[in-house]
Amino acid sequence: MNAEIICIGTELLLGNIVNTDATDVAQTLSEMGISVYRYTAVGDNPERLAEVVQAAARRADLLITTGGLGPTLDDLSKQTVAAAFGKKLVRHPECEADIRTYFERLHRPMTPNNLLQAMLPEGCTVLKNDWGTAPGCVFDAEGVKVIMLPGPPRECRAMLRYRVAPYLKGLSGQTIHSRYVHIFGMGESQVESLLHDLMEQSSNPTVAPYAKEGEVMLRITAAASSQAEAETMIEPVAAQIRTVLGPLIYTEEYDSLEQTCLNLLRQADKTLATAESCTGGYIAKRMTDLPGSSAVFVGGVVAYTVPVKEQLLGVPAGLIERCGVVSVEVAAAMAEGVRARLGSSFGIGVTGLAGPDGDGSNRPVGLVYVALSNGANTWVRAIQQTGERERVRYIAGHHAFDMLRRVLTGLPVEWQ
C-alpha cells in the first residue's frame, strides 16, 4: 500500500505556519509500514487543489488530507476534495450535536459558521474529533481510500493516534520495525565515514543516518512478519554500530537526550537542579517538558544578572569580577551553588555568550561553559559554537545532558 499526503492551506504556502501535520501523518504511516512517496502542500484554491487531488489519486491507494475543514471563509476545500471524487457534502446531524457540546463545555460562544463543519461527504464514515470542532472522515472512491483530517496540529495529532491508526491497522500486512541509535558528539559525515561499508551493504535491515540539530540518529529498519522477528534481524546490526561508536551512543530507544537523563536519574534515584545564565531556563524547560520530571527535577534558577548569581546561587562575591561572568570558575560555582542550595544530587551550571552580541570582553560569541556537579566532583566543558542564539542555547543544553548521562552511566565526561 502506498500513500500520499495533501496539506491544504494558503498559510502553508505563505510560510506562516510550519507543516507539522505532514510530519505527523508521515510518521504514523511509516510506523504502520505504509510507504509515503510524496506529500504536497497546496492553497485554498479550488482549481489547483482539485488538480493535486486528482493526480495523487492516480498514483496512490491511500490519500490523507489535512486542513480545509475549518469554519472560516477561506476553507472551501472540503467541497473541492469531495467533488474531485464525485461526492456531495451532506449535513451530519450527530456532528452538529458534537460541535454544540464542544462550545458549551468550553463556555465559548458558538457562531453559525461553526456548523458548516458538520457538512461532510455523502456516505463517509465520520472520525469524531474530541479535541476541536471540525470532525474528520474516511470514504472510498474509485479504488482509493480518502481520509480527511483537521488542520490544527494538536487536533490532527490526536486524530491520527486515536482515529486513523486504529482504522489503518488491519489494512497493512507486513510489519516494518525500526530501532533508532542516537549519537551525540560526532557529525553526520564522520559517522557515515566510519560506518560506510555497513550502510552501503545494508538491505534488510537498512541503516540510514539522520542529522538532527546537534546530533545524529541512525535508523535501522527491518521488514519482517512480526516485530519480534524484525528485532532479531536488527540486533546484530546494532551490535556492530555499538562496537564502532561506543560511548557516543546515548540511547537505542526513541528517546531524546533529556528523556534518557530522566530515565537514568529515576533508575539511580537521584535528583537534578539547574542554574542557567545564557540558556535562560531552556534546560529546565526541556527537562519539565517531560511528564514525570517532577520525580527527579527539583527546580532551578535563571540567573540573568550578577546579583541573582550571588544571592540565589551563592557564587562568591569577587569571583565574577576576578574571572569574568563567562568563565570556567563561575559555571562551576553556579552548578555547585544550585546543587547545595536546592539539595539535589546533581547541579548543572551554564554561563556563556549566546549572541548575537558579545559582552564587550574579548570572549567570542558562541562560547559557553557548561558545568556539572555531584558534590564530590565538578566537571566543566568549554564549548565554542557557531550559529544563531537559538542553536547556541540548544547545543549548550545538549552538552549539559550529555555530561549528566555520562556520569550516570560511569563513562568519562570528556567527549573529544
Place this chain on the structure above:
Amino acid sequence: MNAEIICIGTELLLGNIVNTDATDVAQTLSEMGISVYRYTAVGDNPERLAEVVQAAARRADLLITTGGLGPTLDDLSKQTVAAAFGKKLVRHPECEADIRTYFERLHRPMTPNNLLQAMLPEGCTVLKNDWGTAPGCVFDAEGVKVIMLPGPPRECRAMLRYRVAPYLKGLSGQTIHSRYVHIFGMGESQVESLLHDLMEQSSNPTVAPYAKEGEVMLRITAAASSQAEAETMIEPVAAQIRTVLGPLIYTEEYDSLEQTCLNLLRQADKTLATAESCTGGYIAKRMTDLPGSSAVFVGGVVAYTVPVKEQLLGVPAGLIERCGVVSVEVAAAMAEGVRARLGSSFGIGVTGLAGPDGDGSNRPVGLVYVALSNGANTWVRAIQQTGERERVRYIAGHHAFDMLRRVLTGLPVEWQ
C-alpha cells in the same frame, strides 16, 4: 512570477523531521511578492524525484529545491535534479577550498565524501554557504530558474536571507506588503464572525485570518508600486479592525507576545522576574529567546517542589498546606516573592497542573493560575485549558505575557 518548492529527503516522508525549509522558503518568496502555488516533499529516489522536478518545471517559472546536497550516500539527488534539466555535475575547485577551510576552522576532521559537495551543475552560479559545508547554486534551464539550497534548516535559512533574497530582488516587479494584526483572547471563528463583511469584501488590501497556537493573526496584504503606498492602503483597514477588536490586539508589528512585552518594558524602563512551577522555565526561556532581553529580564526561579517555593521565593510556610500548591494564593505569593527577592519591577508567578496526570487532588488537569505583581497590586488569572502538556504550558505563558502588556499599556487585566 510563480514558484514551486521541492523538498528532498526520505526523512521527510518518514516523518523524522519537520519541514521547516518549506516554510522558510515560502516566507521569503511571499515577502518578495512571488506566489507559491504548491510545495512537494519527495524522497531520495531518483525516478520519483525526476518526475516531481519535471512536472514542477512545466508549471512554474522558479523552482527552489532544498536538501539532497549533503555528503551521505543517500544524497544522490543533486545529480538527478541537474539531469532533469540536461545538466552534468562538474567539480568547482573554489567550493573545495571553502569546504576545507570550514573544517579547519571548526577543528573537525574532513572525510573524502565531504568533497562530493563541491560537485555542482555545469554553468551554475555558486551560492556560497558560510554556515555549513554544502554550497547551493542557481542555474537557468528551459526558461525556468532553478535554485538549489542545502537541507539543514539553519543553513537553508541563512542562505535564503543572505544569498537568495538579494538575488531575487530585482527579478520581482511589484511590491506586496503585509501588516500583521496579532490578537490574543478570542478564537479564530469568533474573530471571523465579527469581521465577516470586512474580510469577504476585501480585495486589495485583502484580510485573512491565521490561527496560531492560542492566538489569531490577521494578515492585511496590499499590492502596490511601493511599500509606502501599500501602507497607505492598509492603514484604514487596520483602523476598522481596531474599532472592533480594541484591547485584544497586542501588536500590529511582526512581533510575538513576548517581544511586545520586551519592547514595552524597555520603553517604560521596567524589569521582570519569573517564578514558575508547572511551566518549568518555559516563560523565562521565551523571554531569553529574544536578543536584548538582558536589559529587562533579571532572572527567575523554577520552583518544582514545595521547599524551593518556600526557600527561594518566600512563599509563607503553611500557605501551601492551607490553600494547595495549585491555588490563587500560591500563584500570587510566588509573583510577589520573586519580584521582592530579585528586585524587579514586575514578578510573574505560575502554578498549575500541566498534565497528563493530576496531583491527586480534585483540581482538574489543565488548570493553571497565572499571577502578575508590580508591588502595589497583584492580579491572578485562572485558566482552564484542554489539550496536551506542551499546549497547557505554552498558553499559560501567553496569559502571563498578556497580563503584563495590559498593565504596561494601561488596559484592564480582565480579559473576558
